Amino acid sequence: MTHTLTVLVENTPGVLARVAGLFSRRGFNIDSLAVGRSEDPGISRMTIVVEGDDQILEQVTKQLHKLVDVIKISDVTRDDFVDRELVMIKVNTESSTRGEIMQLVDIFRARIVDVGPKTLTIEVTGYESKINAFENSLRPFGIIEMVRTGKVAMLRGFRSTTLNNNHKKEDTNSG
Amino acid sequence: MEITVAEALVHCLEQENVELIFGYPGGAILPVYDVLYNSTIKHVLVRHEQGAVHAADGYARATGKVGVCIATSGPGATNLVTGIANAYMDSIPIVVITGQVPVSQIGTDAFQEVDITGITIPVTKHNYLIKDPKQLPQVIKKAFHIASTGRPGPVLIDLPKDVAQAKVKFTYPRNVQLPGYKPTYKGHPAMVSQASKLIMDSKRPVIYAGGGVKISNAAAELRNLAETISAPVTHTLMGLGCFPGDHPLFLGMLGLHGTRYANLAVTECDCLIAVGARFDDRVVANLQGFAPNAKVIHIDIDPAEIGKNIRPFLPIVGDVKLVLESILKVIKKRKNSEWVAMVQEWKRKYPLSYSNEGTLKPQLVIEKICEAAGSSAIIVTDVGQHQMWAAQYYKFDEPHSFITSGGLGTMGFGLPAAIGAQMGAPGRPVILITGDGSIQMTLQELATAVEQKLPLKIFVINNRQLGMVRQLQEFYCEKRHIAVDFHFDLDFAALGKVYGMAGYIIETPEQLVDQLPEIMLAEGPVMVNCLVSGEENVLPMVLAGSNINEAID
Structure with missing residues (x-):
């Protein structure tokens, strides 16, 4: 698990x-x-x-x-927690595929952060399965480079993992 | 008033009541040595840095205080690594100070530069590289605190040369701020009361005592518990000494070379009370077959030891002494006549034994040393067959009387550790029982022993081979003996004389009995070459894959 x-x-x-x-x-x-x-x-x-x-x-x-x-x-x-990861993907772009890629960017609520003559660099955040799905949908166009920040997580609502907050799942010494 | 960081460092050590430092100088540590020139702290010059760290370790084990050693950067620092790992594995409090190249040169592969904090992360409890001169007093305070509290261990401080020369305003802090370091000392009351009930309900209890009992100074509480509930006591190698060897409830060591009766008692017990022990593979052998009928109560100050190798029925995290005290308040005296009688019967039926025919037997040498030494003696060993025989045949009755490399099994530990022990406990006889293999790994420290005029008694159990490896080859490699015989007969008595020690050769049981009194009374260091039989094996022995009650003998 x-x-x-x-x-x-x-x-x-x-x-x-x-x-x-x-x-x-x-x-x-x-x-x-x-x-x-x-x-x-x-x-x-x-x-x-x-x-x-x-x-x-x-x-x-x-x-x-x-x-x-x-x-x-x-x-x-x-x-109950929220987790997110930020990913940047540089993908091959031809004039014939640019429109299709930009549609995918819309669907996944990603953002284009750099446009080159033959590339688009796209930023996407979200939970893991969304990012994986986005990556798979871009793969046919040719992914040149991808970078991921690793997952960050935070508890929902009032509870937190700060020092003075006694989160119930905090590891306590057995005993 | 401003002083240099090197001066501040020595002030800090004085504040921590350090009396002795074992070390070896060099370029990067020069500023610190320059300050030691005017300090009340005695510096002991060893002959190799490994000797310094083992000596600090032996000093800590003999005195219960923090041992301190010092070396220069680069090779000076790397030569300490084995000794640091040794102290880490046996939970020994030492503070290690190393010189480092100036901050501006760090990372440039400068002369005698090595990333010693990086290298020692896995073998220290914690370590520090001091880059800011102002950090020093707080770091030293933290280092001594971390080394000596909770589960003790080595802490290394790496000090760049330019930092050592920088000027600071000096005040020694009273308190440490370590938000991430809070050892648990008191056992959880609910766990203590459940444990007490479990103990009182058990019919066949056994106490399994480890090095934690010594560290926590809980020998009296251990004995009280054993006698109150009539539970036999078995020991790990590290735990030997914390229960009297002549006590009727004493079972000796358990595990791979444990006594048959200790291993039987553990296998048959219905409640195993593990006190400051960690279910090491040399104790447990086959996990499934270990204490199969027992509910295990595991008392340890390190929560990570609980459930690491064996899942206890009942864990208690806390200081052994405090936990035992709280258990003792609840339980009542009772007799366990049937169980105790059964264990006594095993002791009678399956004693440790060896054949005393023919040449001088190593086991006999140990037994005779034990008879001659007296109860105040500190026994230090190296690693190998002689170590196991010492553990089996020597009857300890005082907690700080047995010093041995348990976890790491460092050949070469013995001589420098004996030096440290003798310097820490000048009033007690210190006896080194070593092998002809082990002592040659740190032989250079004979010069240190003589120079410091230490009355060490060194017994080399000389079988002219690496006996333990030879034994392993006998059992696991169908007697294909390779790289275990020394084809060079080193005359250790003559060697001792070269170093200015008295030298003796003992070849027969008669010589042993005749000469021991004189050897024990000698004022200076003594080297005794005991030429023993080369065919002896350490028995009983639990072969790989077997349960501890299936030992061969």
């Missing part, structure tokens, strides 16, 4: 290496990892998508907790 973790870390040099290294060292697979500054400038928020059963997830969370720079881990998987 795929799990989405929101991890608050101290904004220190090397923290990304510590987290990424832990996953490879302990044999856990990261599907996606996105990191950036949070609402508190001293703290970064990571969204990590990881594949594994509950037992693996328990180990992942506990091992992450052992990193001194990791402040808080919330597994939001079973909660």
